[in-house]
Amino acid sequence: MDELGLNINATGVSSRGTSPRLWVAPPNFRGTMGIFTLCVSTLLICVWNAIHFDIPMHRFSTSRKFMVAISWTLLAVISPELILFIAFNQRLAATNVLKLARKTFSARRPARQGVIEGDDSSESIKEVANGAQDIIPVDEELNRTRKYSFTIVHGFYASMGGFVFDFLDENGKLDGPTFLPPGQTRMCISSSGVQFLLRHDPDLIPDISESSITDRSRGSSVGKGILIAQLAWFCANCISRLAQHLPLSLLEIATVAHGLCGMLTYALWWHKPLGLIDPTLIRGKRAREACALMAICSMKHQFLAGGITSIHLPAEVDFMTTVLSNEDASQTELRKLKPSSSASPVSDSTELEKQPKHTAEGYVSLVPEEQGLGELGLTPQRYVSPGVLQETSIALKAQFLYRIRKDDIPWHSRRRMPNEPVNLSPLDVNRWLMASNAMKRYGVNLKTLVDEIPSSQPYVLPKSTMQASSDTKARSPKGIAVTNAATVLLTVAFGLPHFLGWNVDFPSLTERTLWRIATVTVTSWGVGMCILAVMGISVRWWFDASPWDRRGEALFVACGSAVYSTAAGFLLIESVVQLFFLPPAAYNLPSWSNYWPHFG
Numbered sequence: 001m002d003e004l005g006l007n008i009n010a011t012g013v014s015s016r017g018t019s020p021r022l023w024v025a026p027p028n029f030r031g032t033m034g035i036f037t038l039c040v041s042t043l044l045i046c047v048w049n050a051i052h053f054d055i056p057m058h059r060f061s062t063s064r065k066f067m068v069a070i071s072w073t074l075l076a077v078i079s080p081e082l083i084l085f086i087a088f089n090q091r092l093a094a095t096n097v098l099k100l101a102r103k104t105f106s107a108r109r110p111a112r113q114g115v116i117e118g119d120d121s122s123e124s125i126k127e128v129a130n131g132a133q134d135i136i137p138v139d140e141e142l143n144r145t146r147k148y149s150f151t152i153v154h155g156f157y158a159s160m161g162g163f164v165f166d167f168l169d170e171n172g173k174l175d176g177p178t179f180l181p182p183g184q185t186r187m188c189i190s191s192s193g194v195q196f197l198l199r200h201d202p203d204l205i206p207d208i209s210e211s212s213i214t215d216r217s218r219g220s221s222v223g224k225g226i227l228i229a230q231l232a233w234f235c236a237n238c239i240s241r242l243a244q245h246l247p248l249s250l251l252e253i254a255t256v257a258h259g260l261c262g263m264l265t266y267a268l269w270w271h272k273p274l275g276l277i278d279p280t281l282i283r284g285k286r287a288r289e290a291c292a293l294m295a296i297c298s299m300k301h302q303f304l305a306g307g308i309t310s311i312h313l314p315a316e317v318d319f320m321t322t323v324l325s326n327e328d329a330s331q332t333e334l335r336k337l338k339p340s341s342s343a344s345p346v347s348d349s350t351e352l353e354k355q356p357k358h359t360a361e362g363y364v365s366l367v368p369e370e371q372g373l374g375e376l377g378l379t380p381q382r383y384v385s386p387g388v389l390q391e392t393s394i395a396l397k398a399q400f401l402y403r404i405r406k407d408d409i410p411w412h413s414r415r416r417m418p419n420e421p422v423n424l425s426p427l428d429v430n431r432w433l434m435a436s437n438a439m440k441r442y443g444v445n446l447k448t449l450v451d452e453i454p455s456s457q458p459y460v461l462p463k464s465t466m467q468a469s470s471d472t473k474a475r476s477p478k479g480i481a482v483t484n485a486a487t488v489l490l491t492v493a494f495g496l497p498h499f500l501g502w503n504v505d506f507p508s509l510t511e512r513t514l515w516r517i518a519t520v521t522v523t524s525w526g527v528g529m530c531i532l533a534v535m536g537i538s539v540r541w542w543f544d545a546s547p548w549d550r551r552g553e554a555l556f557v558a559c560g561s562a563v564y565s566t567a568a569g570f571l572l573i574e575s576v577v578q579l580f581f582l583p584p585a586a587y588n589l590p591s592w593s594n595y596w597p598h599f600g
Helices: 032-052 060-077 080-105 152-159 191-201 210-214 221-243 248-266 284-299 328-337 348-354 392-400 428-441 446-452 466-472 477-501 510-541 554-581
Strands: 123-131 131-136 163-166 185-189 280-282 301-302 309-313 321-322 363-368 378-380 423-424
Touching: 032 060, 032 152, 032 221, 032 554, 060 080, 060 554, 080 152, 080 477, 123 378, 152 185, 152 191, 163 284, 163 428, 185 191, 191 284, 221 248, 248 477, 248 554, 284 301, 284 428, 321 446, 328 554, 378 428, 423 428, 477 510
Parallel strands: 163 280
Antiparallel strands: 123 131, 123 280, 163 185, 301 309, 321 378, 363 423
């Protein structure tokens, strides 16, 4: 006899008159494991589908790709508002690129004569898509009318490492002089770098269609539909429980908060391509010179832990000027130098001995503001750098966290006397000479670069990483206001759902008190940091300093982040602990939620 009271004969047909059950309703209760698996599955579906990775400069192996995905998934579970903030910054960057691109490409000026004098005919842009290699020469027609419209998808593509300077030719060999360290052949163009090119050399930006980008994306309407359906069911289930006066577990409340952040992240990244593995490569002499100019204008950044901690090196251009005095013989010789693809800018050892401003190792020694390099007479400033990496605490941070050796510190971040000669390495010389050529082509000088271009931005990066989008590096009133307003809104969006647990049953009174304190801390953290930012601006203004200078804020941000991380971590841990101390009513199900398809 089976459990329903039916006698089954050898043929498998019931022998009594009792009819089979055509429909059996699900139970009206749930268990601890059911609550746990429901919340975890909803959380993982939300996080896994919401994260849209940037494009790596080189293809990752399967194992490394998996480890990167796991790392970002764990970070999104622990700190979903950080991922939301990154998505907000990338959306803002993509929008800014789109606005400037439409303005630039809708008002093309007549071609300037001689702007590519000396360029090689092999300069090209190579688009890598699905294994195919399309070569698009850029020197055939400058300032040409673009075939494809620039859309928000292009804006995201430009903001996620879609465009990369490549120093290799078709045969995998160096295409000319380089200023990159040994083993490095590419530089990723950031969203700020794309805007730099739009202002000075828009023809270097490839003319590619939106479909050539989206066809490589692995995002699908099916995945989006599953995510939306699962989150909609989960939220409807929570609302139904509240309407029927059934208690929610803290884990469900935490899942609602994560789900809200996930949906907002998904909305901000809606037009961002998903799963792209190959960038568009930009090659040629003109591209290398543009890259050199963008490199000296870029603040160097290294990130760790999702961008929560980072180290910055000032932009080289802030420590450079031009020679104003009359040229002497040695200075004239220095200005005759040309970039070299060899280890030294000048390869003839006999010639090296005749030039007193060279060392036998190929280094060039310049007296600041007296001896210049290149046709523009580029020279170091007499200003003594504060030696960012020479301070003990930061030096330890650089060495142990970021693996920066003392020899890797660039010339402009080292301590020196005002008139002490500066020794430029062969790579430094190449970078200066190539940047000088780009400045001549664009009709700019160091003064206009410093005045018009914020040197707090990374225009080119040694690798593409979403960590670079964890901070806007804003130095303007509008930028600082937008960043702080976004911080307030995002922390409120994550913290507000936790107030649903204000009066739930806790294992102890102490845990309830700590939950309430942590909830208020997380929700109001953005407001507190905004107040500190306003106070910092006011203090700088009071002491006649630049009110928009962000130096000195790192300590406050670090302390605030420690407080926030502690509060958010407690909320997550307590959500799991309270699962084992639920009241009996928490195991009852609302009357209709089982009939909605879902995972769990």
